[in-house]
Amino acid sequence: MAAATTLSQSPKREAFGSRNVFILSAIGSAVGLGNIWRFPYVAYEGGGGAFLIPYLCALLTAGIPLLFFDYAIGHRFRGSAPLAFRRMHRVAEPLGWWQVLISVVIALYYAVIIAWAAMYTWFSAQLSWGAGNEEAFFGGEFLQSEDVKDVGISTTFVPQVGIPLAVVWVVVIVIMAFGVKRGIGRANAVLMPLLTVMFAALVVQSLFLPGALDGLNAFFTPNWAALADPAVWASAYGHIFFSLSVAFGIMVTYASYLKRKTDLTGSGLVVAFANSGFEILAGIGVFAALGFMAQAQGVEVSGVATSGIGLAFVAFPTIVSQAAGGTIIGVLFFGALTFAGVTSLISVIEVIVAALQDKLGWRRVRTTLTVSIPLAIVSIALFSTTTALVVLDTTDAFVNAFGIMAVALVAVVVVAWVLHQLPRLQDHLNARSSFRVGILWRLLVAALAPIVLGYLFVTGLIEKISEPYGGYPVWFIGIFGWGMVIALVVFAVLLSVVPWSKHSHAKDDPDYDAFLADEHYEPNPETAAMHLGAQEKGAGA
Template identity: 50%
Template structure:
């Protein structure tokens, strides 16, 4: 169905952020997630230490922010979630839009489980319930991880119950809409996260051995700059941490008012995210330096410097060693919960926005429509004894294949069809204080897809030839490749479902503002 044929009955005025600040807080809240705390420090340490900051900042300026501007331009210009916005560029765009929606669906189904783990560990921190062996406690006593050679559906109440509560909270927030729900939540959670994490970092900096940890984090290995794997690691970190090119920032930008400073906001959001990652590195490596000091080993002898093991095994060890450990633990795991929720809300808004645009649903109806199956899937797959193994596989495939593939499709599609990059650049420049140069067209339309194509090719070769970890081939096939197939098939089905109404409806004042903007750029 062409755009002109889309029915207009049932169209509703599109919700908007109350102002630029609300949007900025939500964008930063989306970017600052679990990966900033548990992924960036380890990636930096293993890829050149202080020298890693050079490719990291180059990737931020040359790839992260330009692609972020692309998301802003598409969402703001076409006033819709990914399926509607990309459809307005060209008919095939709706399929790419639904790919972004279902990528987010797959991610938030397991992302909520990690938030539930962190919520439980807030309670565990008070009594240091993990005892003398945090690894056995996390894998055995808490998650009750089963053999990887089978899928088990034995529920783990300590995970399933808080997981259900997490879903209840976030879906209630989503039901209130963008301005009264998502924006208000970010206005509360994001400042609270920053305050709590600053307190944690200050505490960690004054621990014995903190300096050794910081030296390990920042000491540069300049030879790493000649290794292309280091540059790809920097691009990967920026790409995923900024939440670009898989629907989130596009959807958030669609709720902005017509007169909005897009490029300036993008710069602030990008550098705020990177600043928090460096802050996380300070806190994490100060604490790890203390751990090495207490154990009488060198920093290089430590293990578990990234991912869930860092958060749920290494940090509990540190908490048990330090004076005032329970308070440190409550601060750390509460920070994880808050960072996780602000990112989870952004993932949910992509799916909710798509349903509202396509079917004319209210925020409440969209919340229930996506929330009920998501809650069931979360509990069945990730609230059971095989949840950790399944989560690990799905996370790897949906990030390294699903998100990267979606980003390549989006950048190439925007460069070739519809208004092309020139039209999107003109839109950015018509409403923004920082003007986008012509080089942006080629950077986003050519260079970025090539770089991401290399990353995708390497990931595919790795998964096809080596599988994933020590997991059986059938397990990887069902949950790894299966998640990619699910995204593709579900996107195809939704693409052929008829549109119920035209989602683009502006206030009279908005229409006037748009006319003024267009007149000024002629």
């Protein structure tokens, strides 16, 4: 009886208000900057309309299976990434911390891109860059960029970047402090419909531009020969991994906030196809606008097609300058980028907050401030300087290729082949889902995923070793490239050996105990012993 009292007094794990709020939040995490500025160009370069074949194959054979994989781990083991993997088996805990540390790095630079987008929303209303001066304005007057080869790592503060970056962090910290239901859930319930409406309006506006049809022809016309190129298939799989937010720890964490009888696979299918639908919508809007830009400049669409930062902050401002109603296009485009970025950044920071909250047993506000304030300070100090752009470029390239890909590869191998957990996870999915998974799902996760991830990892490794990335100095790549990648692994192992607080959710979690009480599930012997020890201490007290 004393043990039951102890458990009942433990802080109950937060939860989403409903399955629909979870779905909105998961879509908000998946729909980010990459959907808008990366997918259209990847599809165009990968064969246009023909790219939809490898894209759909990647979605069905890797993206959705790994999304289910993350959902099953988070929901079954009821914890943040480190706690969920620890409850699976102690040796797996470093995988969770690896994902947390990747999220730390991504949060640092993702916030500054949101700040850029927010500023460009304001700039679009006034055409601040001046017609024909878009590229010079972005790198010069706005970012005041300097080459690390000339100045090293700059400490020169750029106020027009630093001030909005600080505002972004304040907004995100406030949302995070309100918690999962009142903060993250409500923010996504507002921002996702706004994002959808704004981007739909942008697409409609772009379709009426002169030359829009040329852009759509370039985007959709299939180049069937591209399907014979293994690099195109690798590109499709690589994009899907990043697009659906798998292997970040995000979906593991979000799934842990779901109620016990939530339809996991049904929710996953909605999230996956909604994300893909948004990507195709983005492709239509972006290439319709690029078609106008190509016609205005008297060149082929291939001459103006680009991706990433170049598309967002050079090509689109050019379109805004040249198009009738360009101001509206600019506000819609950059406003959509801002909202998409905020919903994704929230999910990234939640991975970190949830991990420390589980490890230390702290209250929500205390954990949020402990995590977010140092992140904000480092983010502002590092990415409000004149060398921020090259630091961002290098860090993003290495963390994506050797962080996310590597941890995804190791996770599926450890869970499937070392710990033999896939049958257990399959049972958990099927016990509460409308769409049942079977041996095909296990084969896709245990066999196909490691092969594809291994190929992507090795080819990326060869590419980075063959020549210095971006032509940057060796010392610079050593710090923000290879050094960052190695540090993530080292610190993940170190964090996993730090003892869990006696107040942590690992040792005393009534929500997880309810799962252990379900006769359908057999607890990990180590986890059961840990819980028994916590209960005995409570009874003794």
